[in-house]
Each structure stands twice: as structure tokens, then as C-alpha cells.
Amino acid sequence: xxxxxxxxxxxxxxxxxxxxxxxxxxxxxxxxxxxxxxxxxxxxxxxxxxxxxxxxxxxxxxxxxxxxxxxxxxxxxxxxxxxxxxxxxxxxxxxxxxxxxxxxxxxxxxxxxxxxxxxxxxxxxxxxxxxxxxxxxxxxxxxxxxxxxxxxxxxxxxxxxxxxxxxxxxxxxxxxxxxxxxxxxxxxxxxxxxxxxx
Numbered sequence: 001x002x003x004x005x006x007x008x009x010x011x012x013x014x015x016x017x018x019x020x021x022x023x024x025x026x027x028x029x030x031x032x033x034x035x036x037x038x039x040x041x042x043x044x045x046x047x048x049x050x051x052x053x054x055x056x057x058x059x060x061x062x063x064x065x066x067x068x069x070x071x072x073x074x075x076x077x078x079x080x081x082x083x084x085x086x087x088x089x090x091x092x093x094x095x096x097x098x099x100x101x102x103x104x105x106x107x108x109x110x111x112x113x114x115x116x117x118x119x120x121x122x123x124x125x126x127x128x129x130x131x132x133x134x135x136x137x138x139x140x141x142x143x144x145x146x147x148x149x150x151x152x153x154x155x156x157x158x159x160x161x162x163x164x165x166x167x168x169x170x171x172x173x174x175x176x177x178x179x180x181x182x183x184x185x186x187x188x189x190x191x192x193x194x195x196x197x198x
Contacts, residue, residue, distance in 0.1 A: 008146035019157035032067030033059035065105035072109035084190040094126030
């Protein structure tokens with residue numbers, strides 16, 4: 001990502017933060033390239049996450065697994081709210097340096113009770129990998145253009161706020177589908193936004 005793509009991605013992520021109720025929920029930011037960085041730990045402070053987004057710089061490499069592992073550690077770590085639903089949003093083109101390790105990292109995160117949503121950005125997306133990483137088929141979003149990101153993040157915010165359900169640790173491969181008939185909007189959410197460094 002560079003230029004307009006990164007500007008659109010930052011604007012969409014910031015808009016997403018403002019759609020969340022960070023008085024009860026938390027958000028954090030992880031970026032990945034050759035390594036993964038915890039740019040903002042889980043926090044109720046929107047300004048802190050926005051500042052972290054503004055400081056994202058371009059690097060080469062696409063070790064998606066490292067981003068997933070670091071985000072998962074944060075979502076189940078000391079800062080987590082034990083009453084919150086842990087959700088990870090991964091924005092990437094899916095062209096991972098190591099697809100096998102990416103699938104392993106995703107399976108391990110799901111086994112820890114984390115719901116993973118993926119957004120495939122661009123026209124040359126490895127959709128197969130990003131669908132495998134996502135918790136359900138419905139948790140994959142295609143964004144052919146960065147201009148689509150605002151709408152996708154808005155849709156995700158509506159989905160996770162109105163469609164929360166307990167997440168089972170019973171499956172390493174797929175989590176149960178979220179039941180639309182069981183909205184629990186009062187539950188808090190701990191969300192790690194995981195972004196490929198542009």
C-alpha cells in the first residue's frame with residue numbers, strides 16, 4: 001500500500017474506531033511486514049490508536065503470521081477485558097511470505113477464542129488464503145479498491161456490534177457461524193486491527 005491506498009486505509013480504520021463504543025470496548029493496532037509491531041496496545045483511548053495509525057510507515061515483507069500471532073497475544077493478554085469478545089481484523093493482499101505458517105497462526109488464534117475477519121485489498125489478492133484465515137466464510141471481505149474500505153469497515157462495525165455471540169474454542173479450523181438472531185449489543189469488544197505495512 002502506498003499513496004491513496006494508505007490514506008484510504010487509515011481513514012477507514014479511524015472511522016471504524018469512531019463507530020465503536022470505546023467506553024466499554026477496546027481497540028489496538030498491530031502492523032506487520034518482515035516483523036510485527038504492536039503500534040497501540042488495547043486501549044479505550046481512540047486518540048492513541050489514531051496516532052498509531054498516522055505513524056504507520058512503509059516496509060517490505062508480508063509475514064502475516066507474525067501479525068496474527070502478536071495481535072492474538074494482545075487480545076488474550078493482560079490488557080484484555082475477560083467479558084469482551086476478542087476480534088481481530090486483518091487487512092492484507094493475502095500474499096504471505098509463508099502461507100503455511102499463516103494458516104497455523106490463524107488456527108491457533110481461533111483456538112484461543114478469537115474471531116478473525118479478513119479484508120483482501122487490491123486486484124491481486126490471495127483470496128483462498130484470506131478465506132482460510134477468516135473465522136467463517138462470511139468473515140472475509142473483498143476490497144478491490146481502497147475506496148471500498150470505508151464501506152467495509154462500516155459493515156464490519158455493524159456486524160460485530162449487533163451480532164456478537166460466545167466463541168467456542170472447540171475447533172482449530174473454523175469457528176461456529178455467528179447467529180444473527182442472538183444480538184448482544186451491550187457486550188464489550190476487544191478488537192485488534194492488524195494491517196500489512198504499506
